Amino acid sequence: MARQAQESFRSVTKPVGVVADIRKNGIKSIYHGDGHNESPAPLEAIIDQSSQLALYAVTVGENVSDEISRLFAEDEFAPAAMLDAAASQGAELAAQQVEHSVRQQLKASNRWITGHETMSFSPGYCGWHVSAQRKLFEHLNPQEIGITLTDSCLMQPLKSISGVIVTGPRRIFSFDDNYAFCDQCKNRSCRERMKAIHTDK
Amino acid sequence: MLNQLSDSLLTGNADAVASLVKQAIDQKLDPNNILNDGLIAGMTVVGQKFKSHEIFLPDVLIAAKAMNAGMEILKPLLVKEGIPSIGRIVIGTVQGDLHDIGKNLVGIMLKGAGFEVIDLGKDVAPETFVEAAIENEAQIIGLSALLTTTMPVMKKVVNLATEKGLTGKIKIIIGGAPTTSDYANEIGADAYCYDGINAVDCARRILGVA
Numbered sequence: 068m069a070r071q072a073q074e075s076f077r078s079v080t081k082p083v084g085v086v087a088d089i090r091k092n093g094i095k096s097i098y099h100g101d102g103h104n105e106s107p108a109p110l111e112a113i114i115d116q117s118s119q120l121a122l123y124a125v126t127v128g129e130n131v132s133d134e135i136s137r138l139f140a141e142d143e144f145a146p147a148a149m150l151d152a153a154a155s156q157g158a159e160l161a162a163q164q165v166e167h168s169v170r171q172q173l174k175a176s177n178r179w180i181t182g183h184e185t186m187s188f189s190p191g192y193c194g195w196h197v198s199a200q201r202k203l204f205e206h207l208n209p210q211e212i213g214i215t216l217t218d219s220c221l222m223q224p225l226k227s228i229s230g231v232i233v234t235g236p237r238r239i240f241s242f243d244d245n246y247a248f249c250d251q252c253k254n255r256s257c258r259e260r261m262k263a264i265h266t267d268k
Numbered sequence: 269m270l271n272q273l274s275d276s277l278l279t280g281n282a283d284a285v286a287s288l289v290k291q292a293i294d295q296k297l298d299p300n301n302i303l304n305d306g307l308i309a310g311m312t313v314v315g316q317k318f319k320s321h322e323i324f325l326p327d328v329l330i331a332a333k334a335m336n337a338g339m340e341i342l343k344p345l346l347v348k349e350g351i352p353s354i355g356r357i358v359i360g361t362v363q364g365d366l367h368d369i370g371k372n373l374v375g376i377m378l379k380g381a382g383f384e385v386i387d388l389g390k391d392v393a394p395e396t397f398v399e400a401a402i403e404n405e406a407q408i409i410g411l412s413a414l415l416t417t418t419m420p421v422m423k424k425v426v427n428l429a430t431e432k433g434l435t436g437k438i439k440i441i442i443g444g445a446p447t448t449s450d451y452a453n454e455i456g457a458d459a460y461c462y463d464g465i466n467a468v469d470c471a472r473r474i475l476g477v478a
C-alpha cells in the first residue's frame with residue numbers, strides 16, 4: 068500500500084520551488100515578522116553568524132490534496148492517509164532538494180567555504196512565529212509558482228513549505244534544546260538535523 | 269454470526285461485513301445487537317489492538333471502511349426503529365485552517381466507536397459549529413486546528429457557545445498538533461485529545477458511556 072501511495076503521489080504531483088538570496092538586514096525584518104517570535108531563539112544568533120542566506124518556498128501542488136479529499140469521500144481511508152503522508156514527505160524532500168541546489172550553486176560559483184554547512188529553518192518552528200510568513204511572502208513572492216498565503220498565514224496548496232536556508236560555519240548550527248518553547252516540542256528534530264550536518268553530504 | 273461479523277471487521281473484509289449484516293437482518297436479529305455486539309464490538313477490538321501497537325493505522329482505516337459498509341445497510345433500520353447512537357458529535361477544522369487529515373481520522377475513529385459524527389469539513393466559522401450543534405442536538409463539538417494562528421478561533425467557538433447558554437449542555441473538545449490541555453483549560457474547552465483513540469475515550473467519558 069505504501070508503494071501504491073508513492074505511485075499515486077508521483078502521478079498527481081509536480082513539485083515546484085522558488086529560491087532567492089537575501090541579505091542579513093533583509094532577513095532580520097522577515098525574521099521579526101509581526102513581532103511575535105520567542106526570544107531568545109536559536110535562529111537569532113545563527114543569522115548573525117551566517118555567511119549566506121536564501122529564502123525559499125516549495126510545493127507539491129494542489130492536485131494531491133484534491134486526490135486525498137476524493138479518497139476520503141469514497142471511504143478509501145487507508146489509501147487517503149497513505150497518500151497524505153507521502154505528500155507531506157514529498158514536500159519535505161522538495162525542501163531538501165532546494166537546500167541541496169543552494170549548496171551546489173555556491174560551489175559552482177566558488178562561494179562555498181570548506182567547513183561551512185547549510186541548515187534550513189521555517190516560520191512556525193523553534194520560536195520563529197508562523198506570522199512571519201507574511202513578510203517572507205512579500206519578499207519572495209511565491210505566488211509566481213502558485214503558492215498563496217491566507218490571512219491566517221496558511222499556505223495554499225496545503226502541502227507547501229517555506230523557510231530560509233542558512234549557510235555558515237558548522238559550529239553556528241550547534242545549539243541546546245533547552246529554550247522555553249522546547250518544552251512543547253514533540254519531535255526535537257534539531258537533534259537529528261545537527262547530527263546530519265556532521266556527516267558529509 | 270455476530271462474532272463472525274466482528275472478526276471480518278478485524279480483517280477489514282468490507283464485502284463479508286456487508287453480507288453478514290444483511291444475513292443478520294434477514295435472520296431478524298435485533299439491529300441494536302448487530303450494531304453493538306457485531307460492528308462496535310469488532311471496532312473496539314481494532315481500537316485496542318491499535319492502542320497496543322499490534323496493528324497500525326492503515327489496518328484501523330481498512331476496518332473502518334468495512335464498518336461503514338456494514339453501517340450503510342444497518343443504518344436505515346436503526347433510523348426506522350428509532351435506535352439512537354451513543355452520542356452525536358459535530359466536528360470540523362476551524363476557520364482559516366485547511367488541515368483536515370487529523371480531523372478526518374478522529375471522525376473515522378468516533379464513527380467506528382458508534383458515535384454519530386456530523387463532519388462540517390474545514391475552514392468552519394464559529395457560528396456554523398454552534399448552529400450545527402444546536403440543530404443536530406449534538407452533545408459534543410470537536411474542534412481541530414494545526415496552526416498557532418488559527419487556534420484562537422477555538423476560543424471564539426467556546427465564547428459563542430457560552431453566549432448561547434450552551435455551557436454544560438454541549439461539551440467542547442479540541443485537538444491538533446499545537447494544542448495542549450493547558451490551552452483547552454485556558455480557553456474554557458472541556459477537553460484536549462491528542463489522537464483519535466484518545467478522542468473516543470474522552471467522548472465516552474464525557475457522555476458517561478461505558
Ligand code: B12
Nearest residue numbers: 191222225228229370410411412415416443444445461463
Ligand atoms: C506533516 C506536517 C506538515 C506537512 C503537511 C501538513 C498536513 N497536515 O498536511 C508539510 C511538510 C507540508 C507541513 C508544512 C508546514 N508546517 Co507542518 N507539520 C507536519 C507535522 C510534522 C505532522 C502533521 C500531521 O499531518 N500529522 C498527522 C495527523 C494525522 O495528525 P494531526 O493532524 O495532528 O491530528 C491528530 C491529532 O492532532 C488529533 N486531532 C487533530 N484534530 C483533532 C480534533 C479533535 C476534535 C480531536 C479530539 C483530536 C484532534 O487527532 C489526530 C489523529 O491522531 C506537524 C508536527 C506534528 N508532529 O504534529 C507539523 C506542524 C503542524 N507544522 C507546522 C508548521 C509551522 C508548518 C509550516 C508553517 C512550516 C513552513 N513554514 O513551511 C508549513 C505550513 C503548511 C501550509 N500549508 O501552510 C507546525 C504548526 C504549529 C505552528 N507553529 O503554527 C507544526 C505543529 C510543527 C511544529 N512546529 O511543532 N507540515
Ligand code: SF4
Nearest residue numbers: 193244249252256257
Ligand atoms: S527542541 Fe524542538 S523547538 Fe527546541 S530547538 Fe529543537 S526542534 Fe526547535
